[in-house]
Amino acid sequence: EAQVTQNPRYLITVTGKKLTxxxxxxxxxxxxxxxxxxxxxxxxxxxxxxxVEVTDKGDVPEGYKVSRKEKRNFPLILESPSPNQTSLxxxxxxxxxxxxxxxxxxxxxxxGPGTRLTVL
Amino acid sequence: GQSLExxxxxxAVEGAIVQINCTYQTSGFYGLSWYQQHDxxxxxxxxxxxxxxxxxxxxxxxxxxxSDSYGYLLLQxxxxxxxxxxxxxxxxxxxxGFQKLVFGTGTRLLVSP
Numbered sequence: 001e002a003q004v005t006q007n008p009r010y011l012i013t014v015t016g017k018k019l020t021x022x023x024x025x026x027x028x029x030x031x032x033x034x035x036x037x038x039x040x041x042x043x044x045x046x047x048x049x050x051x052v053e054v055t056d057k058g059d060v061p062e063g064y065k066v067s068r069k070e071k072r073n074f075p076l077i078l079e080s081p082s083p084n085q086t087s088l089x090x091x092x093x094x095x096x097x098x099x100x101x102x103x104x105x106x107x108x109x110x111x112g113p114g115t116r117l118t119v120l
Numbered sequence: 121g122q123s124l125e126x127x128x129x130x131x132a133v134e135g136a137i138v139q140i141n142c143t144y145q146t147s148g149f150y151g152l153s154w155y156q157q158h159d160x161x162x163x164x165x166x167x168x169x170x171x172x173x174x175x176x177x178x179x180x181x182x183x184x185x186x187s188d189s190y191g192y193l194l195l196q197x198x199x200x201x202x203x204x205x206x207x208x209x210x211x212x213x214x215x216x217g218f219q220k221l222v223f224g225t226g227t228r229l230l231v232s233p
Binding site: 045 | 150151153155162163164165168170207209211218219220221222223224225226
């Protein structure tokens with residue numbers, strides 16, 4: 001089944017304790033991305049990656065790190081989480097430049113189920 | 121920078137037609153997408169407009185006019201299950217070459233019987 005998976009789905013942690021949220025896709029997509037969603041602010045892109053070893057900042061990158069060592073994985077790292085990083089996080093991926101092999105549609109971004117993070 | 125504006129909430133009745141607008145301020149982008157998100161769920165893709173004009177997918181259609189900096193999502197024959205939040209999004213900045221994605225703040229659609 002074509003999908004984007006994220007782990008963990010729920011996490012409660014304390015300020016300053018490093019954490020990693022994993023993201024993996026099995027569709028051979030080039031573009032992967034992390035978003036946070038907060039009430040009234042919609043989805044805001046944190047970081048994105050156009051391909052292996054190619055990452056760039058989105059609109060709200062402060063306090064986050066990412067890496068893209070393999071095409072399928074795009075972990076999000078919070079080195080020193082703070083309460084203002086309490087949010088709902090989504091990972092997503094899509095195929096760039098051509099129609100998606102599965103859906104036949106252009107630029108269809110597939111989202112993971114989300115990770116609800118609470119930083120105390 | 122890029123910013124997209126949407127109405128915060130729209131209400132309609134079953135069977136009706138509703139249009140959700142998205143106006144944007146950006147110097148240039150690759151395309152306009154629309155996503156649906158039910159409460160507690162992940163966003164799901166609805167449509168993508170690379171060129172001006174109308175794209176139709178079943179009950180949903182999406183329109184883009186780059187000259188007017190405007191797009192919309194049209195939902196026909198509304199059903200209760202269409203109650204959700206809808207987001208427009210643009211990808212890329214043709215001037216800088218950056219490929220980041222920017223979403224609108226979303227429109228909550230409430231469909232009543």
